[in-house]
Amino acid sequence: MSGPLNGIKVIDCSRLLPGGFCTMLMGDLGADVIKVEEPGRGDYVREFLPFKGDQSYMHLVLNRNKRSMTLNLKSPEGVEILRRLVRDADVLVEGFRPGVMDKLGVGYNVLKEVNPRLVYCAITGYGQTGPYANRPGHDINYMGIAGALELSGPKDGPPTIPGLTVADIGGGAQMAIIGILAALIARQSTGKGQFVDISMTDGVAYWLSLFAGWYFGTGVSPKRGEHMLLGQFPCYAIYPAKDGYITVGCLEPHFWANLCSAIGRGQYIPEQLNIDDADRICDDLASVFKTKTRAEWDVFFADKNACVGPVHLVEEAMDDPQLRHRTMFTTVAHPTEGAIQQLGIPIKFSETLGQVRVPPPNLGADTDGVLQEIGYSAAEIAAFRELGTL
Structure with missing residues (x-):
């Protein structure tokens, strides 16, 4: 069964995580992704x-569902090959600093003349x-810079480095694929591609969402330990268990009531948002949750209708029955x-499966x-190798 992006051709000139993650997801959904890499070294990842x-x-988890070709974009022959490559491409993704592709002779203003339908995304x-x-x-x-780092960490300590690269993936890769898909839809009515300008900092700022709303409404920046979602109240917190940690996310009063009743602390039901006693x-x-292991609490709360769960190590997540059921971990033959x-594919379709x-x-x-597909002969390809183009 074909994926939803079957028939879309993507030229990936990016390196490292943001562009690689973006184009991997497009490949997972059926696009033909051609990864253009530096001869001899390739993507730094x-x-x-x-x-x-x-x-x-790091390469293996970012570059499945892609084809790899080497190309020296600092050579005139390499530039000409890329221009020919985009003639029938739908998308080009790159992650260089502004102006680098222009200096090489393969920036958007050049490539849109080669292919006016090209969607060019710069992350x-x-x-x-x-x-x-x-x-x-x-x-x-x-x-x-975007104000997001200040939100993570203990109330009385410094900001902490998040466990996930939120800007690279959330602010960069995911915003990029949304922008690319929107531009492809717009192309259906305009007949033209366009330049998609993705700033990872902009993307993180957009993620501020509820915290920006707090500032807009109060004029006060939300701070660690001083906001409902930042550890201010016991209903939304991380607690130690006998063998690790568990999460409590009982924001709604009925979930909080179910939690308190289940662990014999019914007296706290009306105190959910009592900041003086928090x-x-x-x-x-914490003293209660320390009495059982994460697995024991998981069983205990299975029928209590309360938002409680374990904090897994990565290896434990890979054995979690829900994630296994959803096929979020798999293998492929190399x-x-x-x-x-x-990793499995997180977007499940009823018809056009990734x-x-x-x-x-x-x-x-x-x-x-790839070169043969765009019309180069075996002799020409051999000559390019002699010149160091490939």
Whole structure:
């Protein structure tokens, strides 16, 4: 069964996480993704630990459902090949600083003349414009500037580094794929592609959502330990269990009442939002939750209709019955490394299913095939190799 993006051709000129994650999801949903990589080195993510055999697992979890070709974009021949490659492409994704692709001769203004229907998506830290546009940065920088990093951590301590790269994936990759799909839909009526400018910092700022609403309504910045969703009340908190931690997310009064009744603390039902007694109630609940393991609490609350769950290690999450049922962890056969573990596809369709069709490619494995598809002969390809173009 074909995926919902079957027939969409994507040229991925990006490196590292944001662009790679974006194009992987497009590949999962059926797009033909051609990953354009630097000859000899490839995407830098191929160098990151840990390794399975000769393959970086960081590469293996980001680049399935793609084809890999090598191309030296600093050579005139490489530039011409990319221009020919986009003639029948639908999407190009890149993650260089603003202006880099223009200097190479393959920026949007050039490529839209080659293919007016091309959707060109640039994912950068701060966007194509503004005083920070050419600054270097990483996830932690973008989150700090956008006001999101200040929200994570203990009330009386410093901000903490989030466990997930929120800016790279939430602010970058996911915003990019939304923008790309919206541009493809717009193309159906206009007949034209367009430039999609994705700033990871903008994306994180958009994620502020409820916390921005708090500031808009009160004029006061929400702070760690001083907001319902930031650990202010015992109904929404993380508690120690005998063997780790559990989560309590009983924001609604009926869930809070069910929790308190289940653990013999009915007296706290009317005190859900009593800020003066919140610390004492948290301490008492912590003493209760320490009496059982996470698994024991999971069984205990299974029929209590309260929002309580375990804090898993990654390896424990992979054995969780819900995630296993939803096929969120799978394997695919790699040509040199055998069966490799993969994340499943999070978007479930009733008709046009996503699939893990092919394993992550070895560097340049599909170069000849891609070049032949766009009209180059075996002799021309051999000449390109001699020149260092491939």
